[in-house]
Amino acid sequence: MIKINEKQFLSDLEALRQIGLQPxxxxxxxxxxxxxxxxxxxxxxxxRELDLEPTTDAAGNSFAVYPGKKELPYIGIGSHSDTVPYGGAYDGALGVVAALAVIEALHTAGVRLNHPLEWINFAAEEATMxxxxxxxxxxxxxxxxxxxxxxxxxxxxxxxxIVGAGLEPDQITTAARPKGSYAAFLELxxxxxDRLEKANLPIAIVDGFVGIRRYAxxxxxxxxxxxxxxxxxxxxxxxxxxxxxxxxxxxAVELGIVGTIGDFKVYPGAPNVIPERVEMIVEIRGLDSAVLDQAESIIAKEAQKLGGRFDPVVEKPPVTADAVVVQAITAGCETLGLPTLTMASGAGHDAMNMALICPQGMFFVPSKDGISHSKDEYTSSEDCLNGARVMLETVIELDKRLLSSQ
Ligand SMILES: [Zn+2]
Structure with missing residues (x-):
């Protein structure tokens, strides 16, 4: 029986929280x-205590490979240990420590999967850089x-x-991994x-990352x-x-997407002058490109009707989670008897970039009151443990499913 060492996992999470902890x-x-x-x-x-030899690349990413039984591409697991300035103890940290706990569970049980597992601690995920x-x-x-x-x-x-961290920024392109390096990537x-908390559910399976479009x-x-x-x-x-x-x-309400005007300027911007020009950025986000196309044409028409200008400025396409990875997460949750809900991620994550080179999937555990990027960020020990357990079951499932799909 392969099991997460729960005490060790929680104590690792706490030890990591202590690094950079403010009064x-x-x-x-x-x-x-x-x-x-x-x-x-x-x-x-x-x-290293698990007999692995961690490495660091030119971008500052850290890795450790837990060998598999076969010569296969890696299953990547991990997240990031950096935080926003004065952030919380769970964003990123949980995924990194859970991935470590998964490797420790396999190591302790003396079990090797078919695929090698690569633990990844991504460098500078937060928008600080x-x-x-x-x-x-x-x-x-x-x-x-x-x-x-x-x-x-x-x-x-x-x-x-980057120089301050002892790395060579001009070498950063050497960190690129060729397509085919990873069989899949999984992030907790x-x-x-606060959707999980409101629904009183322990796990959310991410079916994709929303696309972002902005219009001037x-x-x-x-x-x-x-x-x-x-x-x-x-x-x-x-x-x-x-x-x-x-x-x-x-x-946005009608189409089931989100829409925001967060940037709005009035010129010349004086109380005693009638405004001669207004510039705003209209942003919409959603998982379905067809719905975003529809929203775009409706907004363009409305702008025209109102006598305004309309110019697309940003288009980031939605990224859908890989079906095999999603099925493996679903199966992992079923094994553990944990009910789930499915949601799109409104925020970007490392997994979204990984989609460019391999199949990827992600799952969430609850955030108390939906708070993050704050000292008040909190996820209960039981929810953190559920995350690590699901990670372990999913990796085992994924290893089997990827092998049979090859
Ligand atoms: Zn994060």
Missing amino acids: DGAVHRVGYSQADGEAREWLMGRL SGGTTGSQAITGIFDMVVLEKAAWDGRTVREH HIEQS VGFDGTANHAGTTPMGVREDALVASAPMIRFVRDL
Whole structure:
């Protein structure tokens, strides 16, 4: 019987929380910082205790391979141990420690799977390094070297941070893994929303990552004196744009997506001048490209009807989870008798990048009150344990299923 060493797993989670712990309970372990380096070293030390030889690539990702019975591509398991500035103890950390616990369970039982398992602790997942997911972008070959010269969260460049961690930023492209390196990738993460808690369920299976589209929508009017221009002759850009705000909200509700106008500027922006120009960014997110297409054309038409401009500026396609991985997670939860719900991830994760080079899947455990990126981030020990248990069962299932699908 292969079992998670529950006491060890919880004590590892606690030991990791101590690294970067602040007096108020926040965990401050920003990517490439000293605390981040300490956490990585500590985790790699734990893997050495399991007779593994951890390695680090040029991007600062850390790895350890638990050999399989056969010469097959890896099943990757893991997450990230960096946090946002003054963040919590579970975002990323849980997935990394659970992956370690899975390897420890197999090691203790003396069991090898068919596939080698690769434990991955991704570098700088949080958006502290301009854009985030630095490590998984490097692994999947999409890291843009321009980012090195951009400002990180504290104003220093990303390059300075990477150099500060003892790494060579110009070598970062050597971290790219060829397609075919991984048979699959699996990530456990906290939900960062409150749907599981509200439904009183322990596990959410992620069926995909939402696509993101952003549109620059603008309205033009004529600036004039706010005191002397009669109401009847005004060309007020703000008044013309106003219906758009409500429209986007109602459309999102109607189509079952999310829609936000979080960036809205009025020019010239003086209290005594009639607005001559309004610029806003309309953002929509959803899992179904066809629905996003539909929303896009409706918003474009509405902008035109209101006399505005409409220009697409960002389009990130949705990423669907791999069916075999989803089936393995489902089977793992069934084995453990844990009920699940299925949801799309509204946030990006390393697994989303990994989709570029291998089949991937992800599952969530509850976040208390849906809080994350905060010292108040909390997931109960039982929920954390469920995550590790599901991870173990899923890996065992996945190993079998991938073999028979080859
Ligand atoms: Zn995370």
